[in-house]
Each structure stands twice: as structure tokens, then as C-alpha cells.
Amino acid sequence: MGREDFHRILDETQQNVLRMGSLVEEAITKAVDALTRNDVKLAEEIMRADDYIDDLNVLIETNCLNLLALQQPMASDLRTIAAMLDIIIDLERIGDHACDIAQITKNLANEPQLKPLVDIPLMAAKAREMLRESLDAFSHRDANIAHAVPQKDDEVDRLYRKVFAELIQFMAKDPKAIGRASNLLLVALYLERIADHSTNICERVVYMVEGVPKKLKRSVIDFDQAIAHSDEIMQTGTASEQAAGS
């Protein structure tokens, strides 16, 4: 393989990472859409499409390993290949989370809706925005974008704590709601994890561009605080504040 072939394969592999990213972005959008509209057919379509994401994952990994083994890349090319190998792991996990949300749509298909979904679509929009910008950072090799994305994780975590508190209250008030509420808790957790994976992608981009591994800002969910907040809500009985919550 000559040097021209190396750069051609490297370019194609980067494009495939972006293709995989695009499919994953669409999967999240459709998964939350299916959940909001209780659309089982769309949920099944998302689960079928995950096979293509997995195939791309294998293709990209194979190309990267071949390049490493056969070309002994150096400096920025080496960092790019290493970054891609990590990024596709995060993208593949995000794709799996989209499938998990689609599965929950199927699980809840025949159950009455607990409440209109409000905060979960907001979380999804924010997580999707983080993923889109992290892929923009990769595409344009822009470390500035990569540094800015993790700052948005705070908003996702705030929404997660709110959803957590409200669903805990639902479960406490009505044991029959535990099944539905815990499924929605999982959805919120998956969206929070998608935001974290986007931060991971940004860390890889920063390493790729600046050559130095860095841990970027991310907040940690304090579950004790979230539960305590839920208790406070139950004590004050501000049910109307929670009515349109999740």
C-alpha cells in the first residue's frame, strides 16, 4: 500500500465515522419520537437499523487496525486513527441506547401514558445537540468546539435530576405506576449517558488536534440530592409544579 492509498483509506475511514455518527444521530431522534408518539413500527425500524451501525463499526475498526499494522503511521495520523478507534466505541454505545429506548417504547405500547412527556424530549434535544457538535468538532478538527460541548452537560444533568425526582414521587404515590415510571427512568438514564459519550468524543478530538490527552469538564449526578429533592416535593405537596414534568 503506497502513501497515497494510505491517505485515501484514512479519509474514507474518517468519512465512515461521520456516516456512523449521522446514523446514530438519526436513531436518537427517531427513538424519542417513537416513544413520544407511542409508535411501535418506528421503534422496530430503529432496532433493525442498528445492524447497519454495527457493520460500520466493524468496517472502521478493521480499516484502522490495518492502517496501524501495515503503515506504521506517525504523529497526527496515528492520533487520528487512535481517536477513531475510541470514537466508534462511543457511537456504537449511543446506537445501542437508541435501541434500548425503542425497546422501552415497545414495552410501554399497551400501557396508558403516565404523563405527557416534556422533560425527556428536552433532554433528548440537548443530548443530540451535544452529539452533533462533537461530530462537527471531529469533522472540522476544531478543538474550540470540542472544549465547549461538555459545558452543556450541566443542563442535561439538571433535567435528569428533575425527571428522577418526579418519577420517584409517582412511584411512591402509586405502586401500580412503578413499572411504567422505572422504564421512563431508564430512558432518562440512557439520554444522560448519550451526553456523557458525546463528552468522550470531544476528549478524543482534543487529543487528536492538540496531541495531549485531557479530561474535559463533566458534572456528576448526585442521586442522594435528587432523592432528597423528591422528598421535599412530596412534603410540600406542590403537585401542580410536577403535573407537566416528564
Added chain:
Amino acid sequence: MAVRILLGAALVTIVLAVFFTAAHPGPLRDLILVLALVVALALAAFLAPTLGPPAQPGTDEKSASEGGSLGFDDIIDALPVGVLTIGADGRIGVFNTAAGEIFGVASSRAGGRALIEIVRNSELDRRVSGSLRNGTAQTAEIVHSGAAERRLLVTTRPLNGDPRSGVVVIVSDQTRMRELEALRREFVSNVSHELRTPLTAVKLMVETLQSGVDQTAREQFLRSMADETERMIALVEDLLDLARLESGKLELRLSEVDVADLCRQAVQAQRARAQSGQIDLVCSTSEERLVIAADRDKLYQVVINLLDNALRHTPPEGTVTLRATRENGELAIEVADTGTGIPSSALPHIFERFFVVDPARTRGHSGTGLGLAIVKHIIEAHGGTIVARSELGAGSIFRCVLPA
């Protein structure tokens, strides 16, 4: 100019050759004359195609009908639809300004990059790859999730009929059209439902009356039929009002109106409904009398519509407050509720006709989506303004300010 110089030089050569040979007769003379003639003929043959009328000042020498480069790029860039060309190598050639606006990418960044690097849309990527591979032309509507979701009509076609030359992609943004279609469908559905429900009730009551009932039931049915008829008439009048407002044909009948008294009357009219919904309905005014010049009936309609909206979106044990105050030489009418609130994405559209935030979130029927549009038109016809503020889960405030 260069052509003329060369021709002149050729003629001078021939003339000099003639004089030289005339001055030096001999065998060399014939040879020189022949050579000069050959050179002249060769120059004429070479230069003939370029001879023609001189170029006019300010125009390219290539004719405009040949699609010379001058102006073509400007034409492409001025088109209101997105135009992209993708080479056989998958790299972007042309990426006009409209394409940049549709996909949220600066056109200057696109040239020479792979399509998937600039526009991360797997559906578009797949269609372009298909056209490059198979030479097929295709048209489809796709969804692009960028900063905002857009519905795009995309046509991909091989350049010059040969995919080896690349592919041209034409992109047209259909988002607004689809939104309007959805609004129209929803409006027709809502109006049909709003009319069908009372008509069905009236039909049942008529059939029951025809089958014979006692006097008490007859009077009750007739009252109900009258109520349902009034409801249908009110809906049709709303539609006509809105049509008049939007066409600018509304005439205000101005008189002195005591807004404080008007508010108290409106609250009284909605009291029973609030009580049945277990909602606390409060009225407060900064003065006992708040008089301004206004159309009383239209202003009453504004207050009723705002109260109706608030009551529909407030759950039991909530509060709806109507406040009228005079401040800074203006009159403010405010309706605040502790209801479900309005998503920030819906807030900019709340005064558009037919717009309903989410029928699933309202209590009872969702309405036609005309009430707030009518309110806005009436307030603006009075020279006033209306704004809405809302927090999801906490409630909303609608504030009208009128000149006093």
C-alpha cells in the same frame, strides 16, 4: 490587436521581399518571392479564424450564449434552491449560498470536502452514492436534523448524463409548506370535530323529541339544542371575525369603556366554569374605574378568550388571576395562570391562527386555535401590544397593554 500586428508584419515582409528581389535580380529572386508568398499564405490560414469584428468594450471575447464563466457562478449563487455538485471522487465542487443556509454550513468551507463531512445526512449520502454508482436520477423528500429539523426535497442527477462526470444535487426546503399543510389538516379536523359534536347532540335530541317525550324533557332538550346551536354559531362567528381581522375590514366602535367593570363581568361569566374545574378565579384592578376609549364588545371578547385559554390549561386546585392596572399612561390587562405552561419552542407561534400547543395537554376540547389569534388582532387594532410569558410546569402570563 496581436492579430493585426502579425498581419502587418507579414505584409511588410512581402513588400520588402519584392523590393529586394527587384533590386537584386537573379535566381535567388524567385526563391525569395516564393518563400514570402508561402509565409503570407500560412499566416493568413492561421489567423483567418480569429479575424472578425472587434470585441465591444466591456464584454468577454467568448460569446454570452456559450455560457462563458462570467456571470454563471453568480446565477448559481443567486438561486433560491440549494445547488451542489459532487465529483466522481465524492468531493463537493459547487455549493451555493442557498445550500449553505439550508444545511447551516458556510459555503466557503464546503469546496473540495467529502459530502458526509459537510452535510451529515445518511439518507442524502446514500442517494448521492447511488447516483454516482448507478447513474440514476432520483427525487425524494428527506428529513435533515441539523440545528432545526427540516424537510427537504432532494433531486440527484448525473452531470451530463454520465456519473463519471459527477452528480448535481438540487435541494428545496419544504419545511414551511409541510407545517402549513399540517396546520390546515389540524384546523379542518378541529373545526369538523367542533361542529360534529354539537350537531350529533342536536340530531339525537331531535330524534328523541320526534319519538315523543314529556313536557319537562321537551323543554330541557329544546334548551340544550339552543345552547348547542349557539356554540356552533359562536365558532362560525370566530372564523368570520378572524377573516375580517386579517383582511383589515374590522371597524372598531369606540366609546368610553370602564375596563375594571368589564373585567368583573367577564370573571362573573366564567365563575361557574372555574368552580366546576376547582380552579380559583381571581379578579383585581388598581382602581375602581379604569376608563379608556375602546370597542367594548371586542375588548370583552379579548378578556373572555384569555380567561377561556387560562381555564382550559389549568389543572384542579390551580389559580387564574385577571388583573387590570393603569401604569405610565397605559392600561395593562394581564391574565396569569398556574397551569401546564407552554414549551419554549411553541411560544413564538402561540398567536398564530390554528395553532394548538398540544391537544393532549388541554382539559376538555382543544378549541380551534383561533382564540389567541383573534385577541392579538383586536389588541393591535386598538394600537396596543400583547406578549406571552410561560414556564413549563409553572404557568403562563398573557399581558395586553393598551393606550389609555
